[in-house]
Amino acid sequence: MHALLIRPFLPLLIVVLCAAMDAGVAGDRPAAVAGQFYPGSAEELRTNLQDLFAHAAQRTAAEPVLALIVPHAGYVYSGRVAASGFSQIPSDRQIDNIFVVGVSHHASYEGAAVYITGDFVTPLGKVAVNKDIGRTLLEHHDLFLEHDQAHAVEHAIEVQLPFLQFHLKRAFRIVPVLLGTADPGVCARVAEVLRPYLKPENLFVISTDLSHYPNYQDAVATDHKTIDAVLCRSTQKLLATVAENEKSGVRQLVTSMCGLGAVLVLQSMVGSDESARYTLVQYANSGDVPAGEQSRVVGYAAISVSSSGKESFHLRPEDRRQLLAIARTTLREYLQTGHLPSYDGRLPKSLKTPCGAFVTLKKRGELRGCIGNFSGTQELAQTVQSMAVSAATEDPRFSPVTADELPGLDIEISVLTPMRKISSPEEIELGKQGVYMRKGGHAGTFLPQVARETGWSLEEFLGHCAQDKAGIGWSGWKDAELFVYEADVFGEKEAGTVR
Numbered sequence: 001m002h003a004l005l006i007r008p009f010l011p012l013l014i015v016v017l018c019a020a021m022d023a024g025v026a027g028d029r030p031a032a033v034a035g036q037f038y039p040g041s042a043e044e045l046r047t048n049l050q051d052l053f054a055h056a057a058q059r060t061a062a063e064p065v066l067a068l069i070v071p072h073a074g075y076v077y078s079g080r081v082a083a084s085g086f087s088q089i090p091s092d093r094q095i096d097n098i099f100v101v102g103v104s105h106h107a108s109y110e111g112a113a114v115y116i117t118g119d120f121v122t123p124l125g126k127v128a129v130n131k132d133i134g135r136t137l138l139e140h141h142d143l144f145l146e147h148d149q150a151h152a153v154e155h156a157i158e159v160q161l162p163f164l165q166f167h168l169k170r171a172f173r174i175v176p177v178l179l180g181t182a183d184p185g186v187c188a189r190v191a192e193v194l195r196p197y198l199k200p201e202n203l204f205v206i207s208t209d210l211s212h213y214p215n216y217q218d219a220v221a222t223d224h225k226t227i228d229a230v231l232c233r234s235t236q237k238l239l240a241t242v243a244e245n246e247k248s249g250v251r252q253l254v255t256s257m258c259g260l261g262a263v264l265v266l267q268s269m270v271g272s273d274e275s276a277r278y279t280l281v282q283y284a285n286s287g288d289v290p291a292g293e294q295s296r297v298v299g300y301a302a303i304s305v306s307s308s309g310k311e312s313f314h315l316r317p318e319d320r321r322q323l324l325a326i327a328r329t330t331l332r333e334y335l336q337t338g339h340l341p342s343y344d345g346r347l348p349k350s351l352k353t354p355c356g357a358f359v360t361l362k363k364r365g366e367l368r369g370c371i372g373n374f375s376g377t378q379e380l381a382q383t384v385q386s387m388a389v390s391a392a393t394e395d396p397r398f399s400p401v402t403a404d405e406l407p408g409l410d411i412e413i414s415v416l417t418p419m420r421k422i423s424s425p426e427e428i429e430l431g432k433q434g435v436y437m438r439k440g441g442h443a444g445t446f447l448p449q450v451a452r453e454t455g456w457s458l459e460e461f462l463g464h465c466a467q468d469k470a471g472i473g474w475s476g477w478k479d480a481e482l483f484v485y486e487a488d489v490f491g492e493k494e495a496g497t498v499r
Contacts, residue, residue: 027117027118028117028118028119028120028121028126029115029117029118029119029120029121029148029151029152030121031121031122031123031158032152032153032154032155032158033153033155033158033159034122034123036074037072037073037074037075037155037158037159038074038075038079038159038162039075039123040123041123042123042124042125045122045123045124045162046124046166048075048079049083049162049163049166049167050166052075052079052080052082052083053083053086053087053166053167055080055083056080056083056084056086056087056282057084057087057281057282057302058087059087059088059089059090060088060279060281060304063277063306063307064200064306064307065088065089065203065304065305065306065307066198066199066200066202066203066204066270066276066305066306066307067198067203067204067205067206067266067270067304067305068085068086068088068089068203068204068205068206068302068303068304068305069085069206069208069230069263069266069301069302069303069304069305070082070085070086070160070163070205070206070207070302071207071208071209071210071300071301071302072102072155072156072159072160072207072208072209072259073159073209073286073298073300075159076289076291077286077289077291077292077298077300078209078284078286078298078300080282080284080289081282081283081284081300081301081302082159082160082163082300082302083163084281084282084302085281085282085302085303085304086163086164086167087167088281088302088304088306089167089168089203091167091168091169092169092170093168093170094170094201095168095170095172095201095202095203096172096173096201096202097130097133097172097173097174097175097197097201097202097203098164098172098173098174098175098202098203098204098205099174099175099177099194099197099202099203099204099205100157100160100161100174100175100176100177100205100207101177101178101179101204101205101206101207101262101265101266102154102156102157102177102178102179102206102207102208102259102262103156103178103179103180103181103182103207103208103258103259103260103261103262104150104154104156104178104179104180105154105155105156105258106150106153106154107147107149107150107180108180108181109145109147109150109180109181110143110180110181110183110186111142111143111144111145111179111180111181111186111190112137112143112144112145112177112178112179112180112190113144113145113146113147113148113150113151113177113178113179113180114134114137114138114144114145114146114175114176114177114178115129115134115146115148115151115176115178116129116131116134116135116138116146117146117148120157120158120161120174120176122158122161122162122165123162124162124165124166125165127161127164127165127174128171128172128173128174129173129174129175129176130173130174130175133175133197134175137175137193141193143186143189143190143193144190144193147178147180150178150180151176151178154178156178156207156208156259157176157178157207159207160205160207161174164205175197177190177194179261179262179265181261182260182261182264183261184235184239184264186261187235187261187264187265187268188235188264188268190265191264191265191266191267191268191269192268192317193317194265194269195268195269195314195316196314196316198269198270200307204266204269204305206259206262206263206265206266207259207262208257208258208259208260208262208263209257209258209259209298209299209300210222210223210226210227210256210257210285210298210299210300210301211223211226211245211253211255211256211257211285211297211298211299212253212254212255212258212298213252213253213254213296213297213298214250214251214252214253214296214297215251215252215294215295215296215297216285216287216294216295216297218250218251218252218253219285219287219297219298219299220285220299222245222248222250222253222256222299223256223283223285223299223301224283225241225244225245226238226241226242226245226256226257226299227280227283227301227303228241229241229242230263230267230278230301230303231278231280231303233267233270233276233278234267235264235267235268238260238263238264238267239264241256242256242257242260252296266305270305271314273307275307276305276306276307277305277306277307278303278304278305279303279304279305279306280301280302280303281301281302281303281304282301282302283299283300283301283302284299284300285297285298285299285300286298286300314350315350315415315488316348316350319348319350319351320413320488320490322347322348322351322381323351323380323381323384323413323415324411324413324490324491324492326343326381326384326385326388327359327384327385327388327411327413328388328406328411328492329341329343330384330385330388330389331388331389331392331401331406331409331411332403332406334389334392335392335401335402335403335406336403340385340389343381343385347379347381350380351379351380351381352379352380352381353379353380354377354378354379354380355379355380355383355415355416356372356373356374356383356415356416357372357373357380357383357384357387357413357414357415357416358370358371358372358373358387358413358414358416358447358487359371359372359384359387359388359390359391359411359412359413359414360391360411360412360413360414361391361392361401361409361410361411361412362409362410362412363405363408363409363410364408368398368401368405368409369391369392369395369397369398369401370391370395371387371390371391371394371395372387372414372416372445372447373386373387374416374419374436374445374485380415384413388411410491410492410493411491411492412489412490412491412492413489413490413491414447414448414449414487414488414489415487415488416434416485416486416487417485417486417487418485419436419483419484419485420483420484420485421481421482421483422482422483422484425458425462425477425482427484428458428461428482428484429484430451430457430458430461431448431449431451431452432448432486433448433484433485433486434446434447434448434450434484434485434486434487435461435462435465435482435483435484436482436483436484436485437462437465437466437470437472437476437477437480437481437482437483438470438480438481438483439470439472439476439479439480439481440472442470442471442472442476443470444465444466444468444469444470444471444472445465445469446461446464446465446469447487447489448486448487448489449487449489462477463475463477465477466480
């Protein structure tokens with residue numbers, strides 16, 4: 001009977017099902033701003049994009065581009081700048097995954113929303129989402145969450161997709177990441193999770209506009225201050241510049257950078273990687289196009305981040321936990337038996353990389369031993385193992401650690417970047433960089449965290465290092481050779497390591 005009731009409506013049902021299939025499977029994220037921010041028909045959109053790329057800036061970087069900062073306004077206003085950014089990518093480049101990172105204009109939440117419900121749809125067709133990466137982020141990191149409603153009407157990610165569909169000739173998948181905050185601490189933690197994906201086979205697209213609503217002249221001045229801060233590669237500099245812009249009294253300035261959180265994530269990911277280079281590709285604002293007005297504008301910049309090909313070194317959270325476990329296991333066995341344990345030879349590449357490191361032992365917050373090695377001639381895991389034993393038994397300032405003390409000790413590891421000679425103390429970034437000084441047959445060092453823990457000024461930092469560590473007197477640093485380095489510092493408490 002049910003079949004008899006359905007049969008008269010079967011042709012209509014088939015039509016409805018076919019229409020649903022054409023529109024995309026349930027869960028796909030349909031175009032929300034087509035016909036508003038960019039043309040709604042495929043034919044008109046292709047024509048628009050063809051014109052934008054025809055007038056875009058030519059590719060300038062010979063090195064592979066790891067990331068782009070591009071605007072996300074209506075194509076009539078920011079499209080040419082965006083096309084100039086995407087033009088930095090060879091159209092035939094094979095890209096496995098494109099992480100499109102934006103900041104929500106409509107919702108506020110702590111963390112980053114990853115879309116895995118379906119694929120994205122634009123008038124040019126579907127854009128495949130790498131749901132496997134998305135699920136990994138969601139399952140293993142509390143800061144990443146599902147928030148499909150935040151993605152539903154957001155344009156920051158959507159407007160980038162037609163550029164990618166039109167320009168790239170090979171298949172790719174995206175990982176849509178939508179931040180709900182610009183809190184620097186949250187952005188740094190998001191960056192830490194995403195950093196392992198910052199590699200040549202992937203691309204990061206950072207979506208942001210610049211100043212909102214000052215007049216043309218004020219926008220140009222304000223935007224170039226912000227751009228200069230981005231090119232400086234320092235999150236502190238960018239945050240300070242944005243704060244200065246807000247206090248500058250520029251009329252009608254609502255924000256210096258609406259996607260600030262996304263740019264902070266990029267800068268934190270890139271960090272001090274010497275192989276990375278920021279390049280301003282193009283700047284303009286809405287007052288530069290016939291449709292715009294100069295009394296109230298929005299600024300746009302395309303900035304590329306390229307790599308010389310030198311492999312950068314970064315530790316993942318699981319790498320840090322494994323190093324801490326190696327250090328504690330080593331100390332436990334050595335203090336009980338006098339022998340070094342053998343650790344699992346199937347270590348990740350990062351722990352097999354030759355690298356310098358310091359191991360610091362603390363007892364109820366007080367220093368109990370600290371020894372390190374700058375040379376980096378051993379694998380990192382071996383260096384940590386050796387330095388853990390040395391810190392416990394060879395630090396001349398303390399008696400050797402006993403096995404009974406070990407449960408009450410906290411272990412901290414500082415993994416070092418290669419040292420770089422500087423010509424002036426003014427180059428030292430206090431609290432971020434450690435210093436190594438050498439004069440005659442004397443040498444000494446302070447790790448970066450010493451400045452943070454003591455609150456010393458730069459002169460005090462250098463004076464104490466010269467006097468207390470190198471033995472060349474309080475002012476001995478003034479004619480000593482100075483070197484700087486950075487350290488990835490982590491301990492058992494913040495890593496949540498079980499003893």
